[in-house]
Amino acid sequence: MAVHVQNEQKYWDALKEVMDPEFPISVVDMGLIYGIKEDSGTVKVTMTFTAVGCACTEWIKGDIEKRLLDEPEIRSVDIHVVWDPPWTVDRLTEEGKQKMKNWGVSSR
Structure with missing residues (x-):
């Protein structure tokens, strides 16, 4: 069990x-990733996007899959997109909020 938790943190770091x-x-600092679970060489990612009509959904999903498949023990990636709870700026990590502020995008 502890191995799964350790590996899951590894995948959060990878993302x-x-x-x-x-x-x-x-995507982690944006708060798009809701959960990561690893089981027998498959990483299951639960995530969202900032908007239903986000033009970058396939690009981001492809980048997530590619990065996780770089891990030698991972054979497949299953990405599940959810819209509930919806993404809001409150999902940004503190690091994400600071980066957005530095770019003049957020006043928080």
């Missing part, structure tokens, strides 16, 4: 390398 194409901020 900090996947950037939102519109802002120089990771």
Whole structure:
């Protein structure tokens, strides 16, 4: 059990390398990733997007899959997109809020 938790943190860290194409901020810091579970070589990612009509959905999903498949023990990635709870700026991490503020995008 502890191995799964350790690996899951590894995958969270890996996804900090996947950037939102519109802002120089990771999908993790954007708050797009709701959960990560690993089971027998498959990583299951639960995520959302900032808007239903986001033009970058396939690009972001492809980048997430590619990055996780770089991990030697991972054979497949299952991405499940959810819209509830909806994304809001409150999902930004503190690091994400600071980056957005530095770019003049957020006043928080």
